[in-house]
Amino acid sequence: MTTSVQPPLLELMGVHKSFGHYAVLKACSLDVKSRETVVIIGPSGSGKSTLLRCVNLLEPPDSGNIFFDGADITSDLRNATEIRRHIGMVFQNFELFQHLSAVENIMLAPMKVSGISRADAHDIATDLLRKVHIPEKADFFPDELSGGQQQRIAIARALAMKPKLMLYDEPTSALDPEMIREVLDVMAELSSEGMTSIVVTHEMGFAKRAADQIVFMENGEVIENASSEEFFGGTVNERARRFLDQILH
């Protein structure tokens, strides 16, 4: 990891988001450096998903700025579609396209967004299936795959666009315990290869293994933002400590 003065890949500055009168995000700020993995934890309803959805402009922030790759992406929301090509997202419920096979799920965006030929898209998909360790499931449909396999295909689908940043929203929360490992392993491998990532998860084992930075959110605010060493070294904010005690028991 470089410690040069290059600006962060992603920078959130005072992001606000309300639904009606209900403020879901209050002045959230966050820096994510290139090649870094940030883990976000926090109680349900604290705004973690909304924060991720603001980053790729699925939810446009009400105020504040988001800089991605050197540009303020909140300045003109008409560019949202273009921005999203460079930011991969993985969902709790996988959301694989049900009418497409695993390999077709991965090929769709390269073909329809980047205009890559079917043959080239197939090559990209085949490589990625190997990367997520299930080349043999290429022609299976989502409803024929286990949750862990589906989530790994979903990761491959996002990677097919060669994103600069990956967003994971509780990627293992919908999985049976025995499948959590295979998904976290793939994510940790990507992180160690330098894939910049933001991961909302309560898997503290993964955080210990892969995170450079840990963020604790509560009631729409970033309460704690610590390096992995600080966080696991014990210098943790009181509220974060209490939350950790809850999820670890």
Added chain:
Amino acid sequence: MSLELVFDYLVSPAFFHGAMLTLLITATSLLFGIIVGLVVALLQESRFRFLQGSTLVYLWLFRGTPVLFQIIFIYNVLPTFGIRLSAFVSAVIALSLNEGAYMAEIIRSGLQAVKKGQRTAGLALGMTRAAVMRYIVIPQAARIILPPIGNQMIGMLKTSALVSVVAVEELLLVANQTASSNFRYFEALTAAGIYYLALTTLFMVFQYFLERSLDPKRARRSQKSVPLLDRLTLITQQTESR
């Protein structure tokens, strides 16, 4: 009664022509009905209040009045506004607009059956709203709405008999005219009935192959596919008369 006469009618140019006209009216009205339905369903999804409102008025008018009324209205009332259409065109317009109102409802429910997360996943990959619709939502909705559309197809075949009211020489009118000239109702109507059954069967077979072609897993599961005859009985049971 004379089976020979039934056969003569079956091969007569008048009956054949009537059956072809019935098929033409049905196919054309279905095609335009589906287009109207798709447009209306997409407009209902739009964010513009005015467009949503217009579709509601359209649905209210065409679902709230009898088809027969709509056919007669378009043929007889539009000319007073200077719009003069042939009986055939009036009939197709009336049936298309009527069908569109029902198709819109079927298509809309199909689009809504595709979960929101599927669209979000498409958007997150950098696809435009139009691309998400085309490559993600519509293909999934198509599979959901195909069985009810099949019912509409067969329903339309039967509804098309109503256009005899504006003197379009379709199958039932031909049969009725033939019979009233010599009072051989049994023979004329039997011949027409045979044509209707043949056309309905044709539609069922068409629907069967359409459903099969939309099943993405057919390649690997071809051995397990249900035999055609079983499928036809199934479709017949699903089809409700109108």
